[in-house]
Amino acid sequence: MTPTETQIREQARDWFIALRDNPSSAQRAACDQWRQSNPAHDDAYRAVEAVWQATAAPGKRLAEKESAVLAVYLTAIKQEKRHQRARRWLISASACCALVLAGILWLENPYWIQNATASHSASKGERRDVTLADGSRVLLDADSAFNVEFTPQGRRVHLLLW
Structure with a gap:
């Protein structure tokens, strides 16, 4: 060559690249003039077009094949987002229910924590007679509720609720 x-x-x-990217009418006219000025120019331009067309078909087939895989992938992403939203909603609803x-x-x-940690307690409407150690x-x-603390010096009774 x-x-x-x-x-x-x-x-x-x-020229082929320039005409593929939204050419102005002046660019088209200049390309046409360049192609008509010499038969070798027109042949070279047609060769570039032919190569482009030849590579477009496999690319199109590949894009069609990949679009199915991409659609599955995008569907999986959407489902995961739905699951994440549902999980967030469930966690929020559970937290609200717990509150x-x-x-x-x-x-x-209101004193359930003290009752749970007290040595001895009595519920509403209950009377208890407790014998200590x-x-x-x-x-x-x-x-009512109280805690008992035994030490070598004696016994201490802390009244928590009365």
Whole structure:
């Protein structure tokens, strides 16, 4: 190949690329004039077009094949997003239910934590007679609680609820 043929092919390639990217009417006219000025120019331009067309068909087939795989992938992403939204909603709803339940329990028995940690407690409407380890007795009225602490110096009774 002579340098002029190489240059002609490069020019044909450049014109082809320029015309594929929204050419102006002046660019089209200049390309037409270049192609008509020499039969080798037109042949080179047609060769570039032929190569483009030949490579477009496999690319199109590949794009069609890949579009099915891409569609499956995109569907999986959408489903995962739906699952994430559902999971977030479920966690939020569970947290709200837990807060409501905690509020109801607190309104029912605001000292339930103290009752749970107390050595001895009596519920609403209950009276208890508790005998301690040293033999002493404590009478618990309704809705009350206390802790007992035994030391070498003696016994301590801490009234938590009265």
